[in-house]
Structures are given as C-alpha cells and as structure tokens.
Amino acid sequence: MKERDAELIVQSMNRHGLRITEQRRTIARLFANATGFLSAKEVFLGMVDKYNGLSFNTVYRNLKLLEELGVIERFQIEDSIKYRVGCFERNHHHHHLICLTCSRVFPLETCPMDNFQAPDHFQIVKHKFEIYGYCGNCQRRGIGEDAGTMSA
Numbered sequence: 001m002k003e004r005d006a007e008l009i010v011q012s013m014n015r016h017g018l019r020i021t022e023q024r025r026t027i028a029r030l031f032a033n034a035t036g037f038l039s040a041k042e043v044f045l046g047m048v049d050k051y052n053g054l055s056f057n058t059v060y061r062n063l064k065l066l067e068e069l070g071v072i073e074r075f076q077i078e079d080s081i082k083y084r085v086g087c088f089e090r091n092h093h094h095h096h097l098i099c100l101t102c103s104r105v106f107p108l109e110t111c112p113m114d115n116f117q118a119p120d121h122f123q124i125v126k127h128k129f130e131i132y133g134y135c136g137n138c139q140r141r142g143i144g145e146d147a148g149t150m151s152a
C-alpha cells in the first residue's frame, strides 16, 4: 500500500512535468510512509543519511516546488509549517478540515471567500483558511472537547 502511495506521488510529480530524480523518489516515499505531517526538517533528516552532502536548502527548495505544483500541501500547525501529500482528487483551490489528534485532513468544497465582500480600498491577493477540530474516528475513541457527553 505504501509503495502504491509513493507511486501516486511520483505520478503526480510526473504529471506536473517534474523530472523524477532519485531524491524526489525518496521524498515521495517519505511522504507515503508518514502518518501525518512532515516538517522540512523531518524530510531533510529522512534524506541526509542517504545523500552525501545534501543541504537543507536543496530539500527546502524541492518542497517549495512540490507545494507550488500542488503535489504536496503546506499547513500551519500550531507554530510550525508542515507538509503532507496533496489531495489528488482536488486539483482546484480548496480548503481543509484538520484533525488535531490524528492529523487526518478532509478537503472542503466551499471557499469562504466566495461570500466575502472585501472593503473597496483593499485588493486581495490570496487567503488562507483552515478549520481545526476532531474527526469522527477520534471522537469515537473518546478524544474531543466534550466527547464524554456525546450520545453517539
């Protein structure tokens, strides 16, 4: 299964016209095997033993490129920037519900900006919108703000 996930990521790189280098394959495998999000540092640490002289900057540039292409997605989790595999079924602009416990991510169909009227003097260039909470699985396992009082 993990091999298949890694292959999906490589295919996604391919679709976006990226040259599939051995380093990028390794990045794909790291993300396929990750249970949740990976920081740039974690990706670097997962690669540095394998590639002599690999610099953090190279890894960071690769992640940035993959993010721009939508192969991976960038998240702000608490105070840190983390990445995870992009939602392959969503090629267009979308937002996420993020589970604080298990790091599962659920794509959202609606964008709040569709109903947002900016003040005339402000030109909007981009926006961020993420919703944090507890997924159904985690609530059933008793994790959540008031999981104890829930009837289901």
Ligand SMILES: [Zn+2]
Residues within 6 Å of the ligand: 073, 086, 087, 090, 094, 095, 096, 107
């Ligand atoms: Zn997504």
Ligand SMILES: [Zn+2]
Residues within 6 Å of the ligand: 099, 100, 101, 102, 103, 104, 134, 135, 136, 137, 138
């Ligand atoms: Zn969860």
Ligand SMILES: [Zn+2]
Residues within 6 Å of the ligand: 093, 094, 095, 111, 112, 113, 127, 129
């Ligand atoms: Zn949006």
